[in-house]
Amino acid sequence: MRFSALFRPYWRQLMLGLLALITTNLFALILPRLVNMGISVIEGKKVPYFTSITSIVLAILALAVLAAIARTYSRILMFGVGREIERDVRRDVFVHLSTLSPSFYEKRSVGDLMSHMTSDINNIRMCTGFAVLNILNIVIVFAGTAPVLFSIDHQVAFAALLPFPLVMITAQALSGRMFQRVREYQASLSDLSARIQENLSGAQVVRVFHQEEAENTRFAAVNDHAFRAAIRLAKMRVVMFPLMRMMGALGVAVTLFVGGRAVVLGHIDLGDYVEINARLLQLAWPAISLGFVMSVYSRGQASLARMNVLLEARPEIVGGALPAPKQVVRDSADQFFVVAHNLSVQLPQSAKPILYGVSFTVKPGEVLGVVGPTGAGKSTLTRALCREVNVARGQLLIDGQDICDWQLHALRKFVAVAPSEAFLFSASMRSNITFARPDASQDEVMEVVRMVDLTRDVDGFADGLETMIGERGVTLSGGQRQRVALARAILARPKMLILDDCLSAVDAQTQSTIVERLKQPVGDGTHTPPAMIIVSHRLSVVQEANEIVVLDKGQIVERGTHLELLTKGALYRALWGLQLLEEELG
């Protein structure tokens, strides 16, 4: 992202704004003249164009109104462009972020991203609206003044203007460090924001552990760090602003010295000197504002650089070019195979592969059960299936086509996941359930609500399906949350449905009932139910699966149907025995 590119769509507006600005400045030049004339008339002198004080007063009033209009217009245009660019940047960054893979969000705190989206965007906007308006203003004033100075006396004009390039050079010299400090400051704001975000997300834990004071202390550390960064940055400005102002005044001093000499030596007369001085003072204000502009500019540049770092992040997972194969998409043709062939998954941050040599096949209407100890790689397997993580070796084929060749959105239409810790949005229960298909009919919604056994819960809510759910579903019980997530996945009408231990907070019986319902033909009974992969710690839930694989430490150690595994699978049999025994004990 570059500033010039940001401006491009708005050059027309900017030109208009410039025109309005020039007009305003012209009016500003004429008005004092009129006042002078007014005074002359009162003095009794004759002035051109005007005969009476009344006409001058009227002219002043008319011009004042015109100037006001032109000025309003120029500011609206210039600042408006800043706001439009701000909107563009925010949109572009959001669109970019929405292409990034889950691994990005596992590393970047949302608080940090939020800081980019607020503070940094603000800096960029200031740099486009405010800075441009001021820079143009400075250029116009300089362009108008410098020739006049030179027309009076070359030498004196040269001396008088000499400090100004010096101003630019100093500013240039300082800007590198300024940029650095702005970056530090923005980074400290990011840390601050990330800390707050963490604290807010963990509010309950903080209270449970009564760590409020400790949290305050932890926050004080980042807060004070931000303060120090702000002061370091402020120091730059403390030097820069008065320096700029002094440079302007230095021009006057040099003029006093050189011009005074010229007057004394008779090169110019006193009137010339006074005029040069007056003109220099006109330049002084823009020179001062230049300091401010420089600071705004550095901020904008530094924030843009930070933003570009975000924008350079590439999605780790990219889709292929193929739309979903015809057979798969066609509703009637339900025969396809999901085949995993010697699958390995390795994440960059872990030394060993998390999953390796995994193979299996599932068909529509069939169920693959996945069981195994905590951390065996079950969730990783489901994540590989919907391409939330990349497959390192081996292949995942759906109907003979590698899923890596699919367009991502085609794949995601094909498969839906209900995880055990699902992300719900702070919206109504209904919009959460219909998240994947906002156009679903009331009947369809009620049907899935029934399927996941939520009917009685919904009836219990004062607002029924329109009940608002808090952020991340905080106002639901654990089991309700999981079932809403499951309903959301079912309503997406996937061809492959993955349940990743998604009913762990629901009692075993209800879970079995729900799973049984999922296996029934959908709709009017003509469609085959989806291919299902069910991950569960409850063996009872998967006991009727067409195949059960037992994962341990990333590998399939046993496989077969429930009965087969009971006879030949040592680990499975042990687990089953354990669960059985526990219940018998009860």
Next chain:
Amino acid sequence: MPDSRIMLRLYEGLRPFLKPFVTAVLLYIPVTLLSLAQPLVIGAAVEHGFQTRNLSQVEFWAAIYLLVVILYAAAEMAQTYLMQFSGQKLVNHLRKDLFAKVQRLPMSTFDHTPLGKILTRITSDVEAVAELFSSGAVAILGDLLFLTATLLMLFLVNAKLSLSTMMVLPLLAVGLVFFRRWTRTAYMHVRVMLSSINGFLQEYLSGMPTVQLFNQVKRAEQEFSEHNANYMLANRRAIFLDSAIYSFVDAASFVTVAAVLWVGMGLRQHGALGLGVMVTFVEALNRFFQPIRELANNYAVVQSALVSGERIVEFLDQPEENVQSILPFVPVFKREIAFENVSFSYGHGSQVLHEVNFKIEHGQRIALVGHTGAGKTTVTKLLTRMYDATHGAIRIDGVDVRDFDLRRLRGLFNVVPQEVFLFQGTLRDNLRYGRMDASDDDILQAVHLCQADELLARAGGLDGALQVRATNLSLGERQLLVLARALIANPQILILDEATASIDTETERRLQVATKNLLANRTSVTVAHRLSTIVDSDRILVFHKGRLVEQGDHHALLLQNGIYAKLIELQKSEFALRPTIVPDASDAFMAAD
């Protein structure tokens, strides 16, 4: 909210750093004087040097001028620094206050307030206030001083003519008051829009993988565009008003000059006015309007700072968790905790608990059983006073929990909540979160008890880092860590809310054996679906639709042959080879209706 109240609150924040601030304001005096001195020095140079053609005099005054300029720069530097310093101190202070406030908010706040909105208060709104200082808008204070002085001077020079000047003032005042109404709403609107855009962003960025998985990126983008466009439109309105004000003030200055000319002409015709006075007036008017123009120029900054200030003050004024107590000591729990006729509803929602009565005796292991949504978690939240009962009371050894100091009350408990949350950072810091002085040995021991040694080693030991929300661990692994964290905190009463739901049976089994001794003499409240984990509890409380329907130990409940007995029966049947007709769990509860 009146501006004065906001100002007062901001001023309070500034009070500890009043010295630098006041010094900065006082420095306006030398800064102004030194800037006024500059034309005087030039005047002197012209008079003594130019006109007498005396080169050394010219050089002398040029040197003086240089000195004045340097002094001026020095004074200005000091002034700018002090201003920035006090501004940043204020910001630092406000953030600290806001953050501390968040820690005192009741849990219910988070049920309905998007986190992004709270974040906006502590970051963006505070920064808007800081703009007052960094944009130099505080210089208005100096300007106002200057304004009054000029007015006074004009009045002394010519009362009549100055009245004509002052005639514009009411006009200006009315205009600004008029504008203020609009700008206030405009800026309020801007902040509200910003807040909602941030609320949206923070939520969607947190849930982006979900959005992608359900193919809703396009829709999210559209929704975001709407927020984004609304924010821009709100800003445009503010810009319009802002520009209009600036131009209005600018125009007003010329209207005043015109008025002075007009009135001056009349006065002069009656011979009541000297020309010099006239010129002085016109000159002075320029100076008079300069600060007003500055004011208009900074109007936006000031208004938006005030609006943000208002939102900050509002936030700080929110009701807090009721921490005050009549009993400031650590609550003693020697005998029992009693729920007496406790009813509860979240906010305005339907009632979640209905007249619940039960007792937890010291050292007992209590289990809560029931359908999901029955209110078990709610019971644990009431125990730790995350929420207060709507009716009835909870007493510890006879004392209402509301009478205890909140933090100390919570010190009795530790909860392993259903929702696992770990902070970004090292495993060590996470594990000892409840007891920061725990030694590594303590930590490792707890980790060992929780069957998590292997996991710890894999995650890089105690110094291993956790990613955002610990996504680099599987959910079951996270639950083991959270369990260890609770054990390290070593509370009197341990509350386990489906703490092992995502852990496999074998690990859970080992966990139970390992922690048996640890939990033996401790009061504990366990919520579980796997009945096997709770059968040997001292007392089992069965909840159904917010009512406590059965209680007693395992055998007593079996004998009662009610819901619990049915649940046990059902759970067993799960393990027989599945019959063709699936038993419906809700049957058990249906029977209770």
